[in-house]
Amino acid sequence: MSRSAAWDHPRTSLYTDHYELTMLQAALHSGAAHRRSVFEAFARRLPDGRRYGVVAGTGRLLEGIVNFRFSDEELAFLKDNAVVNAETLDYLADYRFSGDVWGYAEGEVYFPYSPILIVESTFAEACILETYLLSVLNHDSAIASAASRMTSAAHGRPCIEMGSRRTQEESATSAARAAVIGGFASTSNLEAGRRYGLKTVGTAAHSFTLLHDSERDAFEAQIASMGPGTTLLVDTYDVENAVRTAVELAGDKLGAVRLDSGDLVAQAQSVRELLDDLGNINTRIVVTSDLDEYAIAALQSAPVDAYGVGTSLVTGSGAPTASMVYKLVSRTNDDGEYVSVAKAAKNKISKGGRKYALRRLDDHGKAMQEIVGIGHRPQDDGNDRALLQQFMKNGELIPGWTGHEGVVRAGKRHDDSMAELPSVINRLQRGEPAIPTVFEED
Incomplete structure (x- = not known):
């Protein structure tokens, strides 16, 4: 089919x-x-x-x-x-x-x-057809326009759509589609992946780490299940300790680490230095946390490899309708x-x-x-x-x-x-x- x-x-x-x-x-x-x-x-x-x-x-x-x-x-x-x-x-x-x-x-x-x-x-x-036509075009064009501004600010670094939890369920699926049209590389929304053949991505949230008795236990389980190329969320507790544990467990095959809070510019710089010192020069850094096109532009000088964008994207970044x-x-x-x-x-x-x-x-x-x-x-x-x-x-x-x-x-x-x-x-x-x-x- x-x-x-x-x-x-x-x-x-x-x-x-x-x-x-x-x-x-x-x-x-x-x-x-x-x-x-x-x-x-x-x-x-x-x-x-x-x-x-x-x-x-x-x-x-x-x-x-x-x-x-x-x-x-x-x-x-x-x-x-x-x-x-x-x-x-x-x-x-x-x-x-x-x-x-x-x-x-x-x-x-x-x-x-x-x-x-x-x-x-x-x-x-x-x-x-008027109302149906306008509701589709106004919503999707607003999302694609915001996505385009964000991917332009990213200067070739991939953007990931992850705003499904910030909007109505059908709007989330259409927003993912519009985001990809506006230049986003992937989405977290599985229904959008099914309907439109979009690339879907995702690994784990803070709750997964909190579920386990220690961060080490959580990382071990994720790596054993998904392989060392997975992305580990490293800011549940202490970022530096989490990065060191991640590298110890996955070695230089560790795919990426994700930062979801704090001063993302400063944290990305320190994490990059730490990863390089530990020999993980190919481990990528993914940042999330209420990003919009302005935050992405501010992160341009930071050693960031990909951006995850949610709320701002699915609400049109201040312009929810065209x-x-x-x-x-x-x-x-x-x-x-x-x-x-x-x-x-x-x-x-x-x-x-x-x-x-x-x-x-x-x-x-x-x-x-x-x-x-x-x-x-x-x-x-x-x-x-x-x-x-x-x-x-x-x-x-x-x-x-x-x-x-x-x-x-x-x-x-x-x-x-x-x-x-x-x-x-x-x-x-x-x-x-x-x-x-x-x-x-x-």
Whole structure:
């Protein structure tokens, strides 16, 4: 069985808001529900001071759209609670998304007003996807964006996602997936490993040491069970004594030691010196303990080999949502012709019409501008990279965007996109977006 087929995807139809179904009911009554429509997901701004965002959740979202069905039990709930009328229940009983979905490839960086996802279908089909679509994209993109900042600050040292105990169980699994897309090397979450083929890691917590009569007994048991290449947690009692005991028991084959408290910079330096003095020059040092991108950057001068990150990662490091919205930008009139539509807003930019998106590059392949156009895509001048990819056609998934394959592809896209951006993205200080968004029209 393939990894992408290993998980029996749950139905997603009631991961929605009440008003989407009542809006559908009124549109069915008016006859407008079947007008062809174009919806667009985008963020008007990046989280305060951030210089870029990272798209994540697309693969999960596409799997969810395929499974967006209303079961008899769900229809009975809607009926018993008088959410919608009989006509709407009949429509929902046969609901199948049959439209097209375009968007930024998962792992791609985005900027204000980037058309991250475009849904083309009837109003009825596209409208009721709003809450589910935004909940996935907003959560996963926030995590991937935080992960990207952390891996950038790590400068090639591997980061381990270990935040499952700091968030809801399903959020933990999707956060692990998003973290890997943002550059993390592995996760502690086994369900994420099962669903998406992610590398999972882990050894022991302080409770394992406390369970035994002595730290030596605990280390002996772990080494006997897992081999000398394991990672031993050395700060339950006295760090120096623990390191000496670990080396005595495992010899120079000891894989790593983990530090989880205290002054990590000073401790890493002293532990490195001790390990080297004892002949364990290849034993790695892993640090954990409420790390974020700023703490990782502060540890750059320390002899640290890997970082374990939990709470800050799964909460978006201060930006738990990407603040994306989902707006109707075009729909057909009574003659079947598309017309642009947009809310009249005094303090927001609202652009109607189906969009195209390009990343304008300089002669050295570095990004200069995010081009968002309305109308037909202009001819490529050789320095523009098209950003929109098609994910679904006539309701059918286009292969390659979901499952384990989709995660690998998204990670590669993230790496390539980051390499394309100007070096300002590596600064953790608050600032403007790394490149400006420029609107073009026919």
